[in-house]
């Protein structure tokens with residue numbers, strides 16, 4: 001499977017944020033999306049999740065036999081940097097509701113407590129209202145429903161920044177264990193996290209996407225190359 005974006009553009013009034021994005025993402029890889037503040041990472045995710053209407057361009061899934069098809073809503077999982085969960089439900093009610101409404105599409109099911117264990121939400125927190133969860137716990141719940149749904153394309157907008165070091169490490173392991181059979185696109189400002197977790201580093205720079213080639217570079221040289229490419233924007 002490939003996820004192909006062709007000539008995607010998006011402006012807000014006169015500001016052209018995404019100029020001409022064409023890129024092919026491949027199955028089984030985690031892509032680290034890096035860009036300066038305001039580069040358009042969230043805008044790109046919002047367009048791909050169809051929360052925002054793009055001005056031009058298209059995207060599709062290409063299967064292993066070369067057939068192209070539209071991206072359906074269930075193909076995409078989106079974890080927002082600011083988690084949105086139904087605050088009036090308890091963690092357990094939310095999970096149960098999510099599993100119930102997706103019963104037909106969710107393959108291997110675990111018990112609800114097993115899922116909570118999976119993201120280290122303590123037994124005493126499972127029946128609390130989500131409004132009383134911390135930011136990091138809400139983030140874990142969002143991550144968890146995407147783990148359960150197993151979408152073909154997983155978009156993660158800075159999901160680990162609010163998590164404590166132990167949970168962030170666990171989430172990294174989880175994302176690694178989930179990466180086969182899907183495309184994971186992960187935006188972050190933490191370069192070391194991107195380098196540790198991601199198979200490819202993609203820059204959103206000047207409104208376009210480009211891969212940073214790693215060939216023969218050690219970690220420091222690779223970091224310097226990324227920084228240099230991102231700094232170029234200052235000269236615009």
Ligand SMILES: Nc1ncnc2c1ncn2[C@@H]1O[C@H](COP(=O)(O)OP(=O)(O)OP(=O)(O)O)[C@@H](O)[C@H]1O
Pocket residue numbers: 012015017035036037038039040041042043044
């Ligand atoms: N709804 C909107 N209306 C007008 N301008 C917007 C809107 N959403 C985003 N923008 C502008 O588009 C640009 C890209 O914003 P976006 O949030 O996508 O960047 P980002 O790369 O995710 O930034 P950060 O790393 O700081 O989170 C910014 O200049 C922002 O002000």
